[in-house]
Amino acid sequence: MDKINQGMRWQKMVAGSLCGLVLLILPSVIFKSQYFLYLSSLACIYMIVSCGLNITMGYAGQISLAQAGFLGIGAYTGALLGSTLGFWVTLPLGGLIAFVIGLGLGFPSLRVKTHFLAMVTIGFTVIVYLVLMNEQQWTGGPYGIFNIKKPSIGPFAFTSPAAYHIVVAVVTFILLFFAFWALNSPWGRAFKAIRENEGRAEMLGVSIRNYKLMAFAIGAGYAGVAGGLIGPLFGYIDPTMFALGFSFLFLLMVVVGGLGRFEGALLGAIIVAILPETLRFAEQYYPIIFALAAVLIMIFMPKGSVSFVDWVYKKLTGKEELQLTK
């Protein structure tokens, strides 16, 4: 019986993963417009950041406004070292550097909480921004770095938007799969336990220090990898792309999507990536409509827009909510 259950579990996981991979790559096949392909790639990159932030904040309960800073670290690692080491080395390297710095930044989370922790992480993003802006000899300062090339494997270059989207989609898939795996392992339960009742979790043997640091570092590493994908997408980077405002945008994705819900963070990323573009007709009024839409979502769906998906799911299947992770 156990073997059958386990077999079914693996079958479900493989089938779900394949569906996810196909969905992520699909825009490369169906979209011909460069604009839609750019939007799809941007949504994937946002998904990586918000998925990581959801682990830090939604699951482990540690607020972080440092994601824009980590994104910048990943992007500049790729842009500065890409020509010598190549994209395939600098992409994980950017993630690794952000991961290690994230471990360091995780230490304050062992001492301070909530808005005090938010202040620490805001400080971090501002410091990264100032370094990128002022260390002109390394970073190009306010002018940024131009001519960032798209990657290639041997003779095959992913230069077209459709080809580059495949690269972004596959990287997104790998990172989402790892997050899904981790959140379904005992780690996910430990993260949630820290969010729910830190003191009690510690009394059940949960090492608060280790898990909090890992939650912080994973979120940072994810943003670092996402940063490495941004440079080749735009072809250039400058410090304003990693300013504090973007940290709030990532926070918005997780909250609007559904804090602590794997699928919620992904939905939030898609909404935040696409909504401003669909509101371009409103010209100068679009930020107002965008902000209003976010406020309305939070008023009518306090658990995030994923609760709308739950509602549809309940209508169709009669089950309470669609939950991809435990």
Add this chain to the structure above:
Amino acid sequence: MKVFETRGLKKSFQEFSALKGVDIHVNEGELFGLIGPNGSGKTTFFNCVTGTLKCSGGNVFFRGKDITNKGPDAIYKMGIGRTFQLIEMFPRMTVLDNMLLAIQESQGSMFGRLLTMNEDGNVKRALDLLGFLKISHLRDEYSKNLSYGQQKLLDFGMVLMTNPKLILLDEPTCGVEAEMRQELMNYIRDLNKQGHTIIVIEHNMDVVMNLCTRIAVLDAGEKIAEGTPEEIQNNAQVIEAYFGTEEDEEC
């Protein structure tokens, strides 16, 4: 053989002394009772022993090792489990997840746990325990939706998940219906017969007198008596601590 011992255990909160040098020892396989009026320091004693509160003085020994002021996670992994007077749950986690959390950190390394997908063994143990406690039908319910009595049972179930060597029970039968109380008492006795050493804090005198082989009494942070249930029942100092003196009554 002593499995657990405190020597001169002290705990102060600024000016107030909650524990004033408590000496207690519990032998292997013993079912030991800790009683005392409200505010006598019983739960503070548990909190100090399990690392939740830092001791202000004295020492705690477990199986010959000094565990004074070690972290709660380390003490739990050494094999001391406890339940709580005021329930401490993970409200937005299911009953089954609460049970599984109680055991997962005692198994393997942190990175080993990341690779763990198959928890069938733990799930089976959790369901067996929930079945015994008659709350297995609530396995997928968020623990915040459980009644007080059900949460108490879940708390009890969680402490049993790891099969700890020393079990500290803080008012285990409080808020539990009479029939289940009797079953819980039987289960505590069975656990004890299986070789578990147990310390019980309890307000219900029937429970503690029927259950325990040896009892210590705390009053205002001091141990005022220790002995068999009969000795404790006839101890004048204990009677005074619980019921006051005749002069108090006249006042």
